[in-house]
Amino acid sequence: MKIASWNVNSLKVRIPHLTQWLADARPDVVALQETKLEDTKFPVDELAAAGYQAVYAGQKTYNGVAILARNDTGLAFEDVVTDIPGLDDPQRRILAATIGGVRVVDLYVVNGKAVGDEKYAYKLHWLERVKDFLAEEIQRHPKLVVLGDFNIAPDDRDVYDPVSWGEEVLCSPPERAALKAIKELGLHDSFRLFEQGDGHYSWWDYRQGAFRRNMGLRIDLILLGDTLKSSARGAAIDREPRRWERPSDHTPVTVDLDID
DNA sequence: ATGGTGGATAGTCCA
Numbered sequence: 001m002k003i004a005s006w007n008v009n010s011l012k013v014r015i016p017h018l019t020q021w022l023a024d025a026r027p028d029v030v031a032l033q034e035t036k037l038e039d040t041k042f043p044v045d046e047l048a049a050a051g052y053q054a055v056y057a058g059q060k061t062y063n064g065v066a067i068l069a070r071n072d073t074g075l076a077f078e079d080v081v082t083d084i085p086g087l088d089d090p091q092r093r094i095l096a097a098t099i100g101g102v103r104v105v106d107l108y109v110v111n112g113k114a115v116g117d118e119k120y121a122y123k124l125h126w127l128e129r130v131k132d133f134l135a136e137e138i139q140r141h142p143k144l145v146v147l148g149d150f151n152i153a154p155d156d157r158d159v160y161d162p163v164s165w166g167e168e169v170l171c172s173p174p175e176r177a178a179l180k181a182i183k184e185l186g187l188h189d190s191f192r193l194f195e196q197g198d199g200h201y202s203w204w205d206y207r208q209g210a211f212r213r214n215m216g217l218r219i220d221l222i223l224l225g226d227t228l229k230s231s232a233r234g235a236a237i238d239r240e241p242r243r244w245e246r247p248s249d250h251t252p253v254t255v256d257l258d259i260d
Numbered sequence: 261a262t263g264g265t266g267g268a269t270a271g272t273c274c275a
Contacts, residue, residue, distance in 0.1 A: 009275085010267055034275090036268070061268055062275095111275055119274095151275090205275090206265040249266075249275080 001102065001257045002027045005147040005220055006241075007203070007250035011035040011066070014248055015043055019050045021241050021252060028070050029099055030252075031106035033149045035064030042066070057082040057092045065095040065106045065148070073260075075100040085136075087129040094130070096137070100260055102228070103141030105134065107148035112169045120169060123151070127178040131185065138185055143259075144225035146187055149203075149250065151219055152179045154189060157198040158218035170217060187223035190235040190255040202237050203250045211242055222255045231257045 004027040008014040011032065022030070030052070035042070037058045047054050051070055055077045058064035069075055081096040083089070093108040107130065110123035138144050152175045156162035165171045183189065191200070201216025210216065224232060234256040242251040 013267070034267090062273085113274085208264060210265095246266090 001029065001100070001259050002254060003029045003031075003104070003145060003147065003222065003257065004252050004254045005031045005033070005106070005149070005222055006252040007033040007108070007149040007220060007248060009034045009036075009248040009250065011037050011043065011064070012041075013246065015046055017241055017244055017247065019046065020244075021238075022050050022052060022068075024240075025238065025252070025254065026070070027254060028073055029102070029104060030068040031095075031104065031147050032066040032068070033064070033106070033108035035066050036061060037064055053077070055080050055095065055097050057095045059090070059092045063092045063108055065092060065108050067095055067097050067099075067104055067106050069099050073100065084129045084133050086132070087126070089126070093126070098141065101143055102259070103137060103144045105137060105144070105146045107146065107150065109149060109151040111151050112175070114169050115167065115172050124174055124178060127175075127182070131178070131182050134182060134187070135185055138187070138225055142225065142227045144187070145222060145228055145255075146182070147222040149219060150179060150221050152176060153217045153219055154179055154221070158201070160199075160201065160215045160217070170219060183223065186226055188226075188229045190222045190224050190229075190232055191218070191237070191253065193229065193232055194235050200237055202253050204242065206249050220250055220253045222253055224255070228257055228259075231259050233258045
């Protein structure tokens with residue numbers, strides 16, 4: 001089973017990119033973030049034509065998450081969750097579904113704007129509530145994958161210039177501690193099971209030719225529970241769609257699991 | 261240079 005995560009930064013704009021990439025990469029499951037679409041406007045037909053079914057939790061203009069599953073796997077979505085228990089939040093940032101016995105939790109983590117901003121405080125609070133939710137999910141579902149745009153670079157290897165980034169938002173110690181606490185539930189960064197080096201990024205700012213100069217961050221993650229960690233056969237960042245015309249500022253990340 | 265690029269939307273907000 002090949003699982004992917006991609007922040008598309010507007011699914012309306014990126015439908016051609018997504019369908020091209022689905023045809024090229026043939027993932028079984030794809031978690032999307034920043035769809036920026038109300039559910040009534042979700043491109044169900046275009047994705048069905050591409051061979052994928054979807055569940056989605058969207059809103060106008062901002063946020064929005066979706067999970068796609070390839071139709072020819074014959075798998076259905078079960079136990080769909082669109083809200084964090086105990087967090088009354090109109091922002092559509094979480095979507096969980098079970099597909100073929102694998103529990104998939106798609107996250108679009110709060111950006112936080114800047115350390116000290118009220119959005120930063122909301123980010124840390126949101127991550128606390130997510131951790132509590134995941135603590136329950138990991139008990140309920142041994143085959144757990146938690147993936148998405150975490151808006152946190154796990155450590156300095158994941159940052160193109162850690163000195164200038166310093167302790168700014170996306171790199172600050174409290175954010176990294178919140179991610180570490182989530183990992184300590186028993187979730188493993190799939191990319192780091194296979195690659196220890198620096199210079200591997202999943203997001204590059206649109207400005208100042210950041211992609212061309214590889215000035216990026218690795219903030220899109222696929223975390224695997226212990227059971228799925230044992231099944232992992234590879235993990236990758238596919239930089240190709242970032243080179244295309246009118247790209248998302250994020251590129252897809254993938255993991256290959258030796259199951260089914 | 262307090263900028264810069266891009267999306268949604270229609271004067272800004274968000275990333």
